[in-house]
Amino acid sequence: MNAQSAVRVAVVGATGYAGAELVRLLARHPRASLTAVTSERDAGRVLGQVHRTLSFVGLTLEAADVDAVAKAADIAFVALPHGTSTGFVSGLLERGLRVVDLGADFRFSDRALYEQWYGPHAAPELLGEAVYGLTEHARAAVSGARLVANPGCYPTGALMALAPLADAVRGVVIVDSKSGTSGAGRKAATGQLFAEVTENIRPYAVWEHRHQPEIEFHVGAAGARDVHVLFAPHLLPVARGLLTACYFEAEAGLDVSRRFSEAYGGEPFVRLLGEDGVPEPRNVRGTNLTEIGWRRDARTGRVVVMTAIDNLGKGAAGQAVQNFNCMTGIEETCGLDDLVAALP
Numbered sequence: 001m002n003a004q005s006a007v008r009v010a011v012v013g014a015t016g017y018a019g020a021e022l023v024r025l026l027a028r029h030p031r032a033s034l035t036a037v038t039s040e041r042d043a044g045r046v047l048g049q050v051h052r053t054l055s056f057v058g059l060t061l062e063a064a065d066v067d068a069v070a071k072a073a074d075i076a077f078v079a080l081p082h083g084t085s086t087g088f089v090s091g092l093l094e095r096g097l098r099v100v101d102l103g104a105d106f107r108f109s110d111r112a113l114y115e116q117w118y119g120p121h122a123a124p125e126l127l128g129e130a131v132y133g134l135t136e137h138a139r140a141a142v143s144g145a146r147l148v149a150n151p152g153c154y155p156t157g158a159l160m161a162l163a164p165l166a167d168a169v170r171g172v173v174i175v176d177s178k179s180g181t182s183g184a185g186r187k188a189a190t191g192q193l194f195a196e197v198t199e200n201i202r203p204y205a206v207w208e209h210r211h212q213p214e215i216e217f218h219v220g221a222a223g224a225r226d227v228h229v230l231f232a233p234h235l236l237p238v239a240r241g242l243l244t245a246c247y248f249e250a251e252a253g254l255d256v257s258r259r260f261s262e263a264y265g266g267e268p269f270v271r272l273l274g275e276d277g278v279p280e281p282r283n284v285r286g287t288n289l290t291e292i293g294w295r296r297d298a299r300t301g302r303v304v305v306m307t308a309i310d311n312l313g314k315g316a317a318g319q320a321v322q323n324f325n326c327m328t329g330i331e332e333t334c335g336l337d338d339l340v341a342a343l344p
Helices: 017-027 052-057 066-072 086-094 111-118 139-143 153-168 211-221 256-264 313-328
Strands: 007-012 032-038 075-078 098-101 147-149 169-179 228-235 242-250 270-275 290-296 302-309
Touching: 007 017, 007 066, 007 313, 017 032, 017 052, 017 075, 017 313, 032 066, 066 086, 075 086, 075 313, 086 098, 098 313, 111 211, 139 313, 153 169, 153 211, 153 228, 153 242, 153 256, 153 290, 153 302, 153 313, 169 211, 211 228, 256 270, 256 290, 302 313
Parallel strands: 007 032, 007 075, 075 098, 098 147, 169 228, 270 290
Antiparallel strands: 169 242, 242 302, 290 302
């Protein structure tokens, strides 16, 4: 690719919260040319009629069509509900496009595990090829990938905490996470009504949330042995933001501060708050940043690691753009750098 050429990109599913955030980032990205946006429900409408904050984009939403997207773009971002993106992704790959998939369809290389939680997979031959795009821990694989599976927001918050320590984690990891309501998607649901959410914090899907096996599987892939994850998600009365606390036992010699310094000391999108540092979602809102704080509690012997991300930023669209940059050889902070520079 020419050092200064723009890459043609499409967003499939551009009117959901993650899709709209992708459009916002890509439309201002100096090395991306946004050529197509799709929506089944709103096809034929100008994007700015659906999201007025995106009126500056000036594109009309089209019905999702594999051939049309393949002609318009070189890389496609697919932001569709799980189960619905598989066929579309397969068609795009067959036509020579590279894909960043923001859904869950390709996040497991283990077909049996995927089907246990999501049902039959329509393209199991792609599961072994897809690269799990937790960028800080997968750069080499992402850079050469045809298909990147963007991690879920809850797994991103947990794995940014656990991956650098995985081989030293023992037993059961308790992952306690609290997310803004945009993490549940842009759909009508009683549990997301203002009167239900405001002045309240509610646990949900505690025993059956599909992000639990994703966290556990990728903690194992990062080096953990015989580790089990107990995941408790909660809904916060805010639009966006995600706070995660991980509690676990670890081997006696683990130097948590050194591990995080080695893993993230030079990372542009990680803010290490140090021992006893307290991450807060409001400090990363609208960015691709991860704040991390930790403590090894002398009284109980447990390690506590906390992270804060924006569930639509590092938890979705921001990380997708970070992966796009890595895939195309563009500076990794491109299109995202001012979101770091603007912060203290």
